[in-house]
Amino acid sequence: MKRVTIKDVARVAGVSYATVSRALSGSPEIGEETRQRIIQISKEMGYTPNSIARSLVIQSTKIFGLIVGRINNPFMSEIAYYVEKHARDQGYNLMLCNSGSDLDHEEETYRLLVGRQVDGIIIIPAGADSYERLKPHLGATPTVFMSENLKDLRESYVTVDNYKGTMLGVDYLYSLGHRNILYFGRRLGSLTHQLRAEGYEDACKRYGLTPAFVDSHYTHSSIKKGYALAAELFRTREHLKYTAIMASTDTMALGIIKAADEFGLRIPQDFSLVGFDNINFSSLPKINLTTIDQPKKAMAAAAVDMLIHKINDPTIGYSHRIMEPTLIVRDSCAPLQNNP
Template sequence: MKNVTIKDVAKAAGVSYSTVSRALSGSPEISADTRERILQVCKDMNYTANTVARAMVMKSTKLLGLILTGVNNPFMSELAYHIDRQARARGYNIILCNSSRDAEQEREQFELMIGRQVDGIILCPSGPESYESLRPYLSRLPTVFVGENLREVPESYVSVDNARGAYIGVEYLYNLGHRDILYFGRRRGSTTHQLRADGYAAACRDLGLTPQYCNNTFSFTSIKYGYQLAKQLFAQERHYSAIFAATDTNALGIMQAAEENGIRIPEDISLLGFDNIRDSGLPRINLTTIEQQKKMLASVAVDSLLDKIQNELAGYTHRILTPTLIERDSCAPYSGK
C-alpha cells in the first residue's frame, strides 16, 4: 500500500506543497478555513506526517527519552504515567526504555535515544556508577536525572528528600507512642535507600530510640522479597511495636506475611510505608505511608528538561521536594502490649 505524501495531499486539495506544509505547521500565513480544509483532506487520505523530514527542518523531533530502572516497579510505572502526561501537555511525546538496573543496558539505551534524535532525556539512574558511564554523552543531549543516586554531580536532577521523609515517618510513629520501631528493608548499593535509612537513624538518635533493622539481602525491592523477609522476621521473637518499611512494596509483602501468621495490623503491629504507590490506598490495604509527590516530580523534571532544551546556556539545577505523610489505617497508638 503506497504511503500518502504531502504532495499527494496538495494535489487532492488543489493547493501548493508549501500551503499544505503551512497548514500542518499551524502557520498564520493561511486562513483558518484553508487550514481546516487541508487537515480534513489529510484525515480522509490517512496522511501521516514524515516526522524525520520535519525534524530535519524544524531541528526538533518533539520527542523526549525516558529511561527507568524497572517499569514493573509500581512507583516507576506511576512516575512514567505522570511524565508522559506532563510532556504531552507541553507538546512532546515520550519514548520509554527500561534499564533493568543494569549500567551497560542503560548506556546502550542512552545511545539509542541519541540515534533516535530525541530532544532530551529524563533518566532514573541505575546507580551511583551511572554518571561515569554516561558522562561522554551528557554534553551531546540535554538530560535531567530523577532520584538521588547522582545527587553530587554537576547535572540537573530532581528528587524527593528521602532522609527527611524517613525522619517524618519515625516522628509520626513516636507521637503515636511507639518506642520500638523496626526499619524494614535497608538495602546496600542504593543512594535512595541509604538516605532513607540515614533519616531513620537520625530520628532515632534525636528521639532517644534504639535503631532496629531488618536488612534486604536481595538485589532489589519487591512485594515478593518483602514477603519472604517478613516470613523470616515473624518466625523470631518480636521486640518492636511498629515497622517502618523502606518502600510500599515491602509493606505489602509484610501485610501478606502478617496475615498468614495471625498478626493483626494495626492492632498488633503498626505498619508505615514509603512512596504512596497506587495500591496503598485500596480499601483492604489502607496503608499509612510517606508520599513521593510523583506528579510534582514529573512536572519539575519535564520543566527542567525543556528549559535546558530551549536555553542552551542554562546551567544545572538540583531540586529536592519535601515528602508528605498520608494517614490511613495501618498505624495505631501504642497499646502497651
C-alpha cells in the same frame, strides 16, 4: 497505499509546496483566501504532514525518551503516566524504554535514544552506578534524572526528600507512643536508601530512641525480599522487642504484611507499620498501609519542565529539585497501649 505528500496537495491547489507548508503552519505571509483553500484541499486529500521529514530540517523531533526500570512496576507506571500527560500538553511525545534495572541494558538504551534524536531524556536510573556509566554519553542530549538520588550527580534531577520522609514516619510513630521502632530495609548501595535510613536514625536520636536495623545484602526491594526478611524476624521472635516498623519501601512493607499474616500477627494490633512511596497498592482494601508519599505527579511535571528549560537554553547548567514528602495516614498504625 501511497501516502499523500505536501507536493500532491500543492499540485492540486496549483501552488508551490512552500506555500502549502506556510499555509498549514500558520505563517502570516500567506493570503487568507489561499490559506483557507489550501487547508480545505489538504483536508479533503487526507494529508498528514510527515513529521520525520519535518524533524530532519527543524533539527528537533519533539520526542522525549523515558527510561524506567520496568513499566509494570506500579511506581514507575505512575510516574510514566504523568510524564506522558504533561509532556504531551507541551507538544512532546514519549518514547518508552525499560532498562530492566540492568546497567548494561540501560546504557545501551540511552545510546539508542540519542541515536533516535530525541530532544531530551528522562531517566529513573537503574542503580547507584548509573551516573558513572552514562557519563560519557551525557552532553549530547539534555537529560534529567528522576526519583533516585545518585552520588555527586552533576546533572539535573528531581527527587523527593528521602531523609525527611522517614523522619515524618518516625515523628508519627513517636506521637502514637511508640518508643521501640525498627527500621526495615536496605541501607547501602543506593543513596536514596542511605538517606532514608539516616532520616530514621537522626529522628530516633532526636527523641532519644536507639535505632535498630534489619537489612541484608540485596539490590532491589521486592515483596519476596521483604517477606523473607520478615519471616526470619518473626521466627526468631526478634520482633517482640519492637512495637513499630518503619519500612524502607512499600513493597518491603507488603512482604512484612504477608509474613505477619502467616505468623498470625495482626497489624496494627501487634505492631504498627509505615511504608514509603505510596504506590497505589497501598491504598487497597485489607492493605491500607500508612506510608510516606512521593508527589509523583508534581515530580513528573517538574522533570519535564526542567527538561524543556534545558532544551530552550542549553547553557543553563544543571539544577536539583527536591520535593516535599507527606505522611499518608491509613490503618496500619495504632497508638501504643501498654508500655513494654
